[in-house]
Amino acid sequence: MTEKKKTIMVGQSGGPTAVINASLYGVIAESLIHTDKISRIYGMIHGIEGLIHDDYMDLSETLTPEDLEILKATPASYLGSCRYKLPEEFSSSLYPLIFQKLESLNVGYFLYIGGNDSMDTVSKLASYGKQHNSDICFIGIPKTIDNDLVCTDHTPGYGSAAKYVASTVREIVLDASVYSQKAVTIVEIMGRHSGWLTAASALARKETGDNPLLIYLPEANFDLCQFSRDVKAALERQPNVIVCISEGISDQNGTFICEYDNAASTDSFGHKMLTGAGKVLESYVQNQFGVKVRSVELNISQRCSGMIVSLTDMEEAAQAGKTGVIAALNGLSGKMISFKRTTSNADEYVCQCTVEDVKKICNQEKPFPSDWIIRHGTDISEEFSKYALPLIYGEANRKMKQGLPVYLYRNTK
Amino acid sequence: MTEKKKTIMVGQSGGPTAVINASLYGVIAESLIHTDKISRIYGMIHGIEGLIHDDYMDLSETLTPEDLEILKATPASYLGSCRYKLPEEFSSSLYPLIFQKLESLNVGYFLYIGGNDSMDTVSKLASYGKQHNSDICFIGIPKTIDNDLVCTDHTPGYGSAAKYVASTVREIVLDASVYSQKAVTIVEIMGRHSGWLTAASALARKETGDNPLLIYLPEANFDLCQFSRDVKAALERQPNVIVCISEGISDQNGTFICEYDNAASTDSFGHKMLTGAGKVLESYVQNQFGVKVRSVELNISQRCSGMIVSLTDMEEAAQAGKTGVIAALNGLSGKMISFKRTTSNADEYVCQCTVEDVKKICNQEKPFPSDWIIRHGTDISEEFSKYALPLIYGEANRKMKQGLPVYLYRNTK
Numbered sequence: 151m152t153e154k155k156k157t158i159m160v161g162q163s164g165g166p167t168a169v170i171n172a173s174l175y176g177v178i179a180e181s182l183i184h185t186d187k188i189s190r191i192y193g194m195i196h197g198i199e200g201l202i203h204d205d206y207m208d209l210s211e212t213l214t215p216e217d218l219e220i221l222k223a224t225p226a227s228y229l230g231s232c233r234y235k236l237p238e239e240f241s242s243s244l245y246p247l248i249f250q251k252l253e254s255l256n257v258g259y260f261l262y263i264g265g266n267d268s269m270d271t272v273s274k275l276a277s278y279g280k281q282h283n284s285d286i287c288f289i290g291i292p293k294t295i296d297n298d299l300v301c302t303d304h305t306p307g308y309g310s311a312a313k314y315v316a317s318t319v320r321e322i323v324l325d326a327s328v329y330s331q332k333a334v335t336i337v338e339i340m341g342r343h344s345g346w347l348t349a350a351s352a353l354a355r356k357e358t359g360d361n362p363l364l365i366y367l368p369e370a371n372f373d374l375c376q377f378s379r380d381v382k383a384a385l386e387r388q389p390n391v392i393v394c395i396s397e398g399i400s401d402q403n404g405t406f407i408c409e410y411d412n413a414a415s416t417d418s419f420g421h422k423m424l425t426g427a428g429k430v431l432e433s434y435v436q437n438q439f440g441v442k443v444r445s446v447e448l449n450i451s452q453r454c455s456g457m458i459v460s461l462t463d464m465e466e467a468a469q470a471g472k473t474g475v476i477a478a479l480n481g482l483s484g485k486m487i488s489f490k491r492t493t494s495n496a497d498e499y500v501c502q503c504t505v506e507d508v509k510k511i512c513n514q515e516k517p518f519p520s521d522w523i524i525r526h527g528t529d530i531s532e533e534f535s536k537y538a539l540p541l542i543y544g545e546a547n548r549k550m551k552q553g554l555p556v557y558l559y560r561n562t563k
Numbered sequence: 564m565t566e567k568k569k570t571i572m573v574g575q576s577g578g579p580t581a582v583i584n585a586s587l588y589g590v591i592a593e594s595l596i597h598t599d600k601i602s603r604i605y606g607m608i609h610g611i612e613g614l615i616h617d618d619y620m621d622l623s624e625t626l627t628p629e630d631l632e633i634l635k636a637t638p639a640s641y642l643g644s645c646r647y648k649l650p651e652e653f654s655s656s657l658y659p660l661i662f663q664k665l666e667s668l669n670v671g672y673f674l675y676i677g678g679n680d681s682m683d684t685v686s687k688l689a690s691y692g693k694q695h696n697s698d699i700c701f702i703g704i705p706k707t708i709d710n711d712l713v714c715t716d717h718t719p720g721y722g723s724a725a726k727y728v729a730s731t732v733r734e735i736v737l738d739a740s741v742y743s744q745k746a747v748t749i750v751e752i753m754g755r756h757s758g759w760l761t762a763a764s765a766l767a768r769k770e771t772g773d774n775p776l777l778i779y780l781p782e783a784n785f786d787l788c789q790f791s792r793d794v795k796a797a798l799e800r801q802p803n804v805i806v807c808i809s810e811g812i813s814d815q816n817g818t819f820i821c822e823y824d825n826a827a828s829t830d831s832f833g834h835k836m837l838t839g840a841g842k843v844l845e846s847y848v849q850n851q852f853g854v855k856v857r858s859v860e861l862n863i864s865q866r867c868s869g870m871i872v873s874l875t876d877m878e879e880a881a882q883a884g885k886t887g888v889i890a891a892l893n894g895l896s897g898k899m900i901s902f903k904r905t906t907s908n909a910d911e912y913v914c915q916c917t918v919e920d921v922k923k924i925c926n927q928e929k930p931f932p933s934d935w936i937i938r939h940g941t942d943i944s945e946e947f948s949k950y951a952l953p954l955i956y957g958e959a960n961r962k963m964k965q966g967l968p969v970y971l972y973r974n975t976k
Contacts, residue, residue, distance in 0.1 A: 162741075166737070166738050166741050196741075196742070196743050199743070224737070225734055225737060225738070226734070226737040226738045226740070226741050227741040230740070230741050230742070230743065231741040231742060232742065232743070233742075313966055313967070316966075316967055317869075317870065317967055317968055318864055318868070318870075320967065320968065320970065321638055321639070321864065321867045321868055321869060321870075321968075321970075322863060322864070322867070324579070324637070324638060324639040324867060324970060324972075325579050325638070325639045325863050325866070325867035327639070327643070328575075328579050328609075328639050328640040328643050328644040329609070329643070329644060329645065329646075330609050330612070330643065330645070353967065354967075356970075356972060444863075446862045446863060446864075447860065447862070449859045449860070450735060450738050450857075450859060451731055451734065451735070451859075451864075453738070454734045454735070454737060454738035455731070455734055455870075456730075456734060457730065457731075457734075457868075457870040457871050458870050460966060539965055539966065542965075542966035542967070543965070543966045544966065545963060550958060552952055552955075552956070553726055553729075553873060553952065553955035553956045553957065554726070554729055554730055554733065554766065554767075554955070555730055555733065555734075557733065557734075557737060557769075559737075559769060
């Protein structure tokens, strides 16, 4: 006889964000309400790899209510993460192994917080489970700073990263303006194929026409000769020119600008590992114009900073986690929690959680809308600001002690 | 007959900080109290260059009380900055030109906010003035994220930069810990010759022995072979190793580590322009150990971020500006405002403004104490934490609008 109460198993996967732990908080907080249906809350350490290697922790017993509040505001992945792709073939011995482990732990609900690669894991497990008459419910909770998941208005993690980018670029503009000499500052922002995050640099302007004067996304072809003309024209307008670029800008042949300099390697998903488009353009501008040039790579702080987190983003991330638990308890499987915006007015922003088939989402990428890219691929339209401003709204609080943020660490428990 | 009321002339010089405008705020706020002695408050645009080129603005008329509050929390230099070194020879025609301009504007008080190069300007003007019986009072207000001015416990700007470094490194440690694979992250922190700011990365630890496992300052010789052994030992202790380095680390021959890769150019003060020690070590570790390596240059945000400003630092910066006005009104000249700590207990931190001869300060650098560098140049002692923690204490507020910080811009007024 099987127990009526089931274990909920939760994991985090893919790159860190400022609010992926807010989603974990949401999963735990909602699960604690449903003790009639949920016996235990287990967290996989390093995502699905933790399940495979019997590495998981009991989250219902180890975390105090105060810990949970700190977890909500802790950036990066409390449970650890992985970039593990399940085999395409269901004949792989890994699937029965995973399901055997899930069943031995009496798991009824499996929640996975991640981006489109992680949704691929949810989709495969749900399909395999369905084929083998498993009654485990598999639900995906979206997260990615790239904002490139389809079938959702936006993804948790994006709002905070966008807020970090906009605020930091605003400060870089201030910093660059202190000297009177002509200078170009190139800011490199994360985004291999997706320009959503780089577009947020447009929000840094205090008014239309201000710095950043030039913004380049991967969705538009980057032409070095045109870039040279753009920079020349910008330097004629004002002495301090800020240029914001996505790390993944590429030319019309699909060659990444960073590859003009470096041999690029690939990660375990076959993605090209990119560095240095900013550095490549820094030397290019230096040679072309002889002005002072600096490149600034916003680097990992744009995804893991807890300094400037969007309250909207954090609350939505928690809500996605909570909604995921409810969806699983209602017997849904192979679904991802998604966001549906019900108004388009920034002053009246309302967004609701709904569910979408995870199969439609995994391994897809939502490009930045081409009609929001204006001025021959050097700027972003006002429509984007209307879309993005509600997502960065509000200031999330975090606990401070002795002048520094207090975060929750797994290993110290 | 000369007017009894005098003009106060204020300028900012050297690199931006998060609180150099808080000192400007202090100068303006205090000057507005003494309308019996001060007729006008003028701000030089781009420091002493603005005076030479008749480029200055009236600060008493253009800024509203609300503007002043925003100014206090605006990073970088509102008035613009310069790196202009006055001639060594008083026979230069520049000196009579400057004094003629000051006298034509009825300047009685000259306040200059900057680092040790800027104090050189104050020292020269005060000396020349004294030789020529000028009654203009020249006062220096300290600022530098490097914390390398002598004759003062610390300098405004350092506390906020140290807070940014400690908080950001804490978040980078979190981010780097999410994957299980062995990895080394190298964080490059500002500091050509001074390790004070890099030392602040030690505050990022949640407990003794945590990441960052290795910290290297310019005050200790950097040996690549020893570094290799240090990293090997650290990787044996734990899979994720965070290494914090000053940009200006150098070997026993005085060769900067960044020069192992790049030809370094010099700025107008003859300083070597450094980039890339982190990148050099990234490739080195990659080649030696074959593990995942990433280098993160904290770059200009460590000096210009308004995201995490120390309230103590901001209030002290304002106080230095106010004290500078009072010192000038009292007839002092050739002095710099300095900070004297009257207790050494972190819980009872008390610091007072005093004055020191600017001659003793300019062109000097205060190195990080050698007895605070421990474990063969790879770590920082507990004494440093006791010194630094009070300086990063408290959270400064800034006005937010539509999810982003509101700053004051000179050009829009």
